[in-house]
Amino acid sequence: MSGRTDHLRQLDKAHLWHPFTQMKGWTESEYDPLIIASGSGVILTDTEGNSYLDGNSSIWTNIHGHGHPTINAAIKNQLDQIAHCSALGFSNEAAILLAEKLAGLFPENTLTKVFFSDNGSTAIECACKMAIQYRQLSGQGNRNSFIAFGGAYHGDTMGAASLGGIGVFQDRFSANGYHVHRIENPGELEALPPATLESVNGLIIEPLIQGAAGMRTWPAGMLKSLREWCDRHNIFLILDEVMTGFGRTGKMFACEHEEVIPDFLCLAKGLTGGYLPLAATLTSDRIYDAFLGEYEELKTFFYGHSYCANPLGCAAALGSLQVFEEKNVLESLPSKIETFASILREVVDRCPHFGELRQVGLIAGIDLVDARSGEALDWKAETGARVCRAARKHGLLTRPVRDTLTLMPPLAISENQISRAIDALEKATHDVLG
Ligand SMILES: Cc1ncc(COP(=O)(O)O)c(C=O)c1O
Numbered sequence: 001m002s003g004r005t006d007h008l009r010q011l012d013k014a015h016l017w018h019p020f021t022q023m024k025g026w027t028e029s030e031y032d033p034l035i036i037a038s039g040s041g042v043i044l045t046d047t048e049g050n051s052y053l054d055g056n057s058s059i060w061t062n063i064h065g066h067g068h069p070t071i072n073a074a075i076k077n078q079l080d081q082i083a084h085c086s087a088l089g090f091s092n093e094a095a096i097l098l099a100e101k102l103a104g105l106f107p108e109n110t111l112t113k114v115f116f117s118d119n120g121s122t123a124i125e126c127a128c129k130m131a132i133q134y135r136q137l138s139g140q141g142n143r144n145s146f147i148a149f150g151g152a153y154h155g156d157t158m159g160a161a162s163l164g165g166i167g168v169f170q171d172r173f174s175a176n177g178y179h180v181h182r183i184e185n186p187g188e189l190e191a192l193p194p195a196t197l198e199s200v201n202g203l204i205i206e207p208l209i210q211g212a213a214g215m216r217t218w219p220a221g222m223l224k225s226l227r228e229w230c231d232r233h234n235i236f237l238i239l240d241e242v243m244t245g246f247g248r249t250g251k252m253f254a255c256e257h258e259e260v261i262p263d264f265l266c267l268a269k270g271l272t273g274g275y276l277p278l279a280a281t282l283t284s285d286r287i288y289d290a291f292l293g294e295y296e297e298l299k300t301f302f303y304g305h306s307y308c309a310n311p312l313g314c315a316a317a318l319g320s321l322q323v324f325e326e327k328n329v330l331e332s333l334p335s336k337i338e339t340f341a342s343i344l345r346e347v348v349d350r351c352p353h354f355g356e357l358r359q360v361g362l363i364a365g366i367d368l369v370d371a372r373s374g375e376a377l378d379w380k381a382e383t384g385a386r387v388c389r390a391a392r393k394h395g396l397l398t399r400p401v402r403d404t405l406t407l408m409p410p411l412a413i414s415e416n417q418i419s420r421a422i423d424a425l426e427k428a429t430h431d432v433l434g
Pocket residue numbers: 060119120121122153154155156206211212240241242243244268269
């Protein structure tokens with residue numbers, strides 16, 4: 001190991017508190033944090049010169065690969081002009097052009113208005129606060145609760161976390177946040193009493209697939225029927241496409257699979273191609289118009305962040321959309337997705353440690369199970385994490401959701417690299433479970 005890596009590891013253990021990480025194990029003397037030094041395409045390289053496939057797109061963000069020349073150039077060009085300026089009362093070219101491009105990805109006169117913020121969580125907060133204020137401004141102030149699903153994950157800020165349905169992220173803070181009606185499946189909607197329905201503002205869902213729940217897929221047709229149900233009951237449909245947006249599911253947005261247009265659409269992660277933190281909440285003229293009025297009417301949406309519409313992030317996002325267009329990225333996906341699905345099916349059939357496989361587009365989750373009984377493993381054994389650590393030796397970086405192994409490579413991955421990534425996961429599983 002190089003002296004530089006050793007030094008960085010010591011400093012990391014001394015000062016850096018990592019997200020979603022039990023720091024006790026991390027700071028133990030025998031644990032060596034892997035330090036990423038560079039990235040090119042779908043390959044990440046650490047400070048020791050080892051290379052890995054980026055199996056989870058650097059936590060579900062990267063789209064076209066690392067160091068993409070078009071996105072790098074877009075960021076560098078913007079940097080030569082200005083890195084940041086306020087969007088409070090001013091504007092900037094990159095944000096203006098990006099707002100127009102994003103609105104243009106949807107049918108005319110649908111999602112025409114774009115509000116920029118910083119990350120997935122703030123995209124959700126923004127949608128919920130817009131929805132709450134809209135109701136107040138239109139004489140429906142009683143509609144202030146939300147319907148959200150068990151297993152949902154919408155982020156970690158207090159409001160977004162309260163919409164989430166995963167205990168470890170949410171239970172400690174459940175006394176705070178939005179008023180939420182929790183349901184496990186859409187069938188439960190019909191059982192909600194009329195008084196509850198009249199108090200509901202919006203229904204929020206991760207369309208097609210719940211990520212942090214362990215890549216749990218929803219039945220086909222569900223999104224369309226939710227849209228119809230929401231319309232029948234004057235309830236907003238809020239789609240959280242923070243994970244599914246930008247081609248992950250095979251179409252630009254998951255909602256396109258069922259031709260659904262939400263009232264609010266939340267985007268982040270892949271918006272900048274996975275280069276910089278930026279989020280967008282899209283909505284319609286109908287919502288936007290309710291906020292218009294004289295200054296003293298206080299209809300203004302008093303919400304924002306210092307880095308809203310950051311020019312560097314917006315330039316990166318424009319670069320990413322340019323790559324989608326110039327490289328016909330969406331057209332390249334069906335054959336990659338077919339390869340991904342068929343190799344995954346073969347491996348799951350062959351390996352006794354693999355249970356259920358769930359896959360949508362280039363997103364997959366495989367449950368690790370007890371090879372003899374087929375039952376779930378004891379989560380306390382951290383088998384999923386051990387398998388993912390073992391996968392490093394086989395040239396793959398990814399992160400599990402407990403004992404569900406996940407793969408979500410950048411769209412730029414080749415079919416050969418898809419095969420290598422899945423192979424690495426299988427080998428690592430055998431290393432750990434025999
Ligand atoms: C579906 C979904 N919504 C929201 C978020 C929160 O995004 P961020 O981590 O950028 O706040 C995530 C993050 O994983 C997510 O998967």
